[in-house]
Amino acid sequence: MTEELPLGFAEEILKKKREVSFLSFVKQLTIDSQYGPKLFIECMADFQKEAFETLAPTYHAIRDGDQKPPIRKFWIERTKKSSKDADLAMGVVWLIAFAKRPLLIQVVAANKQQSGILLDRITALVHFNPWINEYIEIIRYGIRSRSVAGAECRIEATDDRGGAHGYTPSLLILNELTHNVSKWKAFEDHMHNFRGMAWGTVIISTNAGIEGTEAHNWKLHAITNPEEWCLLELNEPAPWISEENLKEARAMDPYGKEFARLWKGKWITKVGEATTQEEIDACFTEAGPTLYTEDNWLYVGAFDLGVSQDHAGVVAVGVNRQNYEVKLVDFAAIVPDLDVNGKHEVDISAVERLCLEYAERYNVYYFTYDPHAGGSFLAQRLRKHGLPMVETCFNSTKVQTEMAQTFIKLVKDGRLKCFDNEENRIKKDFSKFEIDVIPPRNYRLKAARDSQGHADVGFALVMSLPWCLRIMETHNIGLRPEDSVAWDSVGDLTQEEIMNMHPEMREIYNLYANDYDTW
Numbered sequence: 001m002t003e004e005l006p007l008g009f010a011e012e013i014l015k016k017k018r019e020v021s022f023l024s025f026v027k028q029l030t031i032d033s034q035y036g037p038k039l040f041i042e043c044m045a046d047f048q049k050e051a052f053e054t055l056a057p058t059y060h061a062i063r064d065g066d067q068k069p070p071i072r073k074f075w076i077e078r079t080k081k082s083s084k085d086a087d088l089a090m091g092v093v094w095l096i097a098f099a100k101r102p103l104l105i106q107v108v109a110a111n112k113q114q115s116g117i118l119l120d121r122i123t124a125l126v127h128f129n130p131w132i133n134e135y136i137e138i139i140r141y142g143i144r145s146r147s148v149a150g151a152e153c154r155i156e157a158t159d160d161r162g163g164a165h166g167y168t169p170s171l172l173i174l175n176e177l178t179h180n181v182s183k184w185k186a187f188e189d190h191m192h193n194f195r196g197m198a199w200g201t202v203i204i205s206t207n208a209g210i211e212g213t214e215a216h217n218w219k220l221h222a223i224t225n226p227e228e229w230c231l232l233e234l235n236e237p238a239p240w241i242s243e244e245n246l247k248e249a250r251a252m253d254p255y256g257k258e259f260a261r262l263w264k265g266k267w268i269t270k271v272g273e274a275t276t277q278e279e280i281d282a283c284f285t286e287a288g289p290t291l292y293t294e295d296n297w298l299y300v301g302a303f304d305l306g307v308s309q310d311h312a313g314v315v316a317v318g319v320n321r322q323n324y325e326v327k328l329v330d331f332a333a334i335v336p337d338l339d340v341n342g343k344h345e346v347d348i349s350a351v352e353r354l355c356l357e358y359a360e361r362y363n364v365y366y367f368t369y370d371p372h373a374g375g376s377f378l379a380q381r382l383r384k385h386g387l388p389m390v391e392t393c394f395n396s397t398k399v400q401t402e403m404a405q406t407f408i409k410l411v412k413d414g415r416l417k418c419f420d421n422e423e424n425r426i427k428k429d430f431s432k433f434e435i436d437v438i439p440p441r442n443y444r445l446k447a448a449r450d451s452q453g454h455a456d457v458g459f460a461l462v463m464s465l466p467w468c469l470r471i472m473e474t475h476n477i478g479l480r481p482e483d484s485v486a487w488d489s490v491g492d493l494t495q496e497e498i499m500n501m502h503p504e505m506r507e508i509y510n511l512y513a514n515d516y517d518t519w
Helices: 009-020 022-027 046-064 084-097 114-126 130-134 186-197 215-225 243-252 255-262 277-282 348-362 375-383 397-412 425-432 458-471 494-498 503-512
Strands: 030-034 036-039 073-077 106-107 136-137 142-145 150-159 171-175 201-206 229-233 297-304 310-318 323-332 338-340 343-345 367-369 390-392 433-438 442-447
Touching: 009 136, 022 084, 022 243, 030 114, 030 136, 030 367, 036 338, 036 458, 046 073, 046 084, 073 297, 084 106, 084 114, 084 136, 084 150, 084 171, 106 114, 106 186, 114 130, 114 136, 114 171, 142 375, 142 503, 186 243, 201 215, 201 243, 215 229, 243 255, 255 323, 277 397, 277 425, 297 348, 310 348, 310 494, 323 348, 323 425, 323 458, 343 367, 367 458, 375 390, 397 433, 397 442, 425 433, 425 458
Parallel strands: 073 201, 073 229, 106 150, 106 171, 171 201, 297 367, 367 390
Antiparallel strands: 030 036, 136 142, 142 150, 297 310, 310 323, 338 343, 433 442
């Protein structure tokens, strides 16, 4: 007669398996699936199984602390709603619940909203597996072990104060690099901390993002260093995403930019399918700047001025009416290096000198500018040098639509010719562009800000394109009656114009107001 097992014996076996094996722990979990609570092993996708099996040896090395992890750098990239945070939560919970030593896991997200998602996933995991409460305690900023002092996971956002300096985590998780990161330097600081840990491990978990960004540069580094980095990618919708939901997501994105990035795992230019990467690449036909005027070409200039935080961009653009072409002939990016009252600002005089240099070199027909953020102030200075100036007001929906449509038209028709510098500044700026639809028939070109500004050189170029198109499409290359003309007035700025200035620009204006005529 077979002896019956004592009550609870099976549970004790399972408990030991959880403690010993990460994979056993994962398989026994109940999760909140797309179809209600289910045992994870019954609905685990192949890409999840591959990821867990790859991560398991490293997780065990981190927990035990007696050997160097076999893989120390992971890049996990998946499409939307493919369980990135939930899968990370399982690893974090196992490491802290069954820790054998004090260890720190640090999870850093792009912002507070993103940092809260991982903690939500941990909370849900504990809800469906209440026995985990025996091992961990959920606290405001993460979780900690109930049995091992110093074993804890801290979850933070890059927009929180502090956090990056001083910590020496055994596992660093950088989550959602492609979201709107307000303080990219915080991610860099965390990576510097990681490099100081001989046996430390880093996991970067993210969606596909935008080409030309810091996140894209990091991925390219991972790709070109396969001996250091393990890439685990999913470039298609997760199997539990229905075709009906995909169809709806596709219909809500007429340009296809976000659909391709989020649901197909494609790194895209911000203009998405309005222009393809091949069309963008085809623009770059010129070997370098054109340092002299050419027959049958007219020239216009533009500047996009940033005072604090942003950079500034100045361009000179050629127009050939016979060949129906527009060509970038020279450009410059000005970084904010002028220290005024402890703030870094763009040196307005440097922008002014470049505009005057381009005007003389190319006999510029006119310069265009955005009157905000100090543009009117600099335009007034340039008019006193005899430069004709015309406004391109970014706040105007009509102007925004014209800029976006002209840029797309010239790129798709192969009529825009560009060159680039060693830093690929123009390509990077183009890659940041995003086109928003403003119902019913208007568009807006925008770009996210990063360490190189908010595509200031690219915007200066795009700002000039509607004027170039007018020159090409009309026999009268002069201005239209409705155009905002600024060169007829050489008087001082009005009080209203001064008050509408960017605060830092207004400080500069007031500082030099007394000797403005000789400045």
